[in-house]
Amino acid sequence: MRVVCAIDSFKGSLSSREVGEAAGNGAVRAGAEAVIVPIADGGEGTLEALTSLLSHELVQITVEDLMHRPFASTYARFDDFTLIECAETLGITKFTPNPEFVPYVSSYGVGQQIKDALPAARIVVTLGGSGTTDGGTGMLQALGAVFTCDGSVIPHDTNPLWTFDDVDLSGLDPRLTSTSLIIATDVTNPLAGASGAAHVFAAQKGATAEQIECLDRQLALLGRMLGDVADIPGSGAAGGLGAGLLTLGGRIISGFDWVAETVGLEQACLGADLIITGEGRIDRQSAKGKVPAGVARLGQELGVPVVALAGSVGMELGDFADQFAGVFSIQSTCRPLEEAMRPHVARAEVERSAEQIVRLRQA
Template sequence: MTRIVLAPDSFKGTITAADAAIALAAGWASVDPDAEFVYRPMADGGEGTVAAFAAAVSGSALQPITVTGPAGGPVETSWLLLPDGTAVIDLASTSGIELLDELLPWDADTTGLGQAIAAALDHGATQIVVGIGSSASTDCGTGMLSALGARFLDVDGASVRPGACGLGDIATVDLSGLRTVPDVRVLTDVTNPLVGPRGAAAVFGPQKGLTGEEIPAVDAALARFADLLGLDASLPGTGAAGGVGGALLAWGGTLTPGASAVAELIGLREAIADADVVITGEGSYDGQSGDGKVPSFIAALAQALGAVPMLAAGRITADANTTIFTEAVSLTALAGSADRALGEPAHWLHEAGQMLARAFRS
């Protein structure tokens, strides 16, 4: 009997990691009905982090909540309570870019993330795990910290506007009302500093709508805010999620590589130790998919534990390193076009599962 661990990341915007795992397993089972499947949907701190924990940790419970989304309107979401009292929260579902109908580079903020953290603290969570991928804003976590009791004031003593537009007006940082920090683990796959040519504004600002002419002003505002906060803006990871990494570090959190932390918390190593095959995947497997991203992390772990690593990705670009996998399947290639692959991801993942099963059995 072949034992297969299914450990894909989410295919951003098209299918969750959990549903991707189910589709891959169904495809494999149609070729090898005696196979045994172990589901360990993955995340690296971005979209799907809460769902990955919910699928893998028995006894966990979703806690519904309404928060203020990145555009200022209400967002219905959930945080996850694990049996040991740990709360799992992801920025993607509270303040993420996928929640926007249009980019709001100056006005989007992270209030919703702070509200979710506050709700978990009110519930009595003993540890907070926060995934901070897929941010919509470059507010350096001011919205989040405000929801946790901090105040950011201008020269007249008034609260500044939310989002990046208020950063440059901050004259005073009042942390006297900031809630006491519990044990906070911050999951991120980003090691960028807060400011400079590799900083939050320069590297990630354009993804959130900032133009080249606007980036220097935001970078300068981030640097000034870091000084007011007493934060070393050169530290790796402080630029993650538009500066949320830095804000959580200043609050007392610990930045942790997302994929490895999720793997540890869902028992991935133990699952792979008894497996013959591990299948992972993500929406776009490209030249940026190394350095801690889910597929490369999974491939290395599988090889170390004696399992066969396989990949199913929405697309595989020419600069991607597929040599770390025994087999790699592109849904775009299977479907004949990106539009068809995006339109029916579960169908093409089922097809990919069949192909991987046949390759393993040949």
């Protein structure tokens, strides 16, 4: 029996490769052959998944994190592209969301990374997991744009979106014109409006109801000033960072599909008898461009059954559960969350779960 293990990271516990290897060990104990394919969907862990599999050069530079603190960030140069992971610098897990922070958090650090990477021929920016809602204004500042309020230049150590009323893009780094900019995201939200960046995502980043209304008005203003990008699906990704990257000439692609193609997931799954996928938590949100949904779709196309593993599973998966041969929590006993997320505990539970699933499939 040939089992492919293509599992997203268990955030805060195991990387994609680590959880895949744990599942693979379980499959081997059950007498199967295991193939490990590190995978991600463009969110946190994408950089780690690709660098664990592909030849690369890591580049470390000091930039500003989303709270404007010095941060030793990392991006990677591969043979035919440079990868910048938004969550590496601006990740929502890197701070505690608070309404007091909303007027300050910015995407400036990602702009610094892009500037450092120029003049790379092809830059891929993954947008999942952002803790900012600034419409990409901070990133644009780092690349030469000037935002003003009542004629005064807005400094970069704030969130320019909060107060700006005008923008000058004439000073953007000219090297951007010779770079192919790829925006990897599975979020399809527009920049502003009821389904825009502020109304859908800002609350989880600390914004109050009043702040969300303010951010949405400013995002709508930004959209009018940036041109025809505001209604493009994905412009609202990463707090509107998608719109800023579109303004630079970027092109939006599916984060999961791009990672899957880059790591050769389809080729690895050809001839497989079972695919094991999963992520830290599987719920209704997993259906929206996350790894389990993408792997399930691929399994259906290839006629290979797909089983999903997770640290926890939502009670109401709806039709999403029908895409899998089974969806299972790895927990064998009740534990405090802190204990369950300890790497050695999670690894052992993944191994045990995968072994039992493979034994059942072989029966």
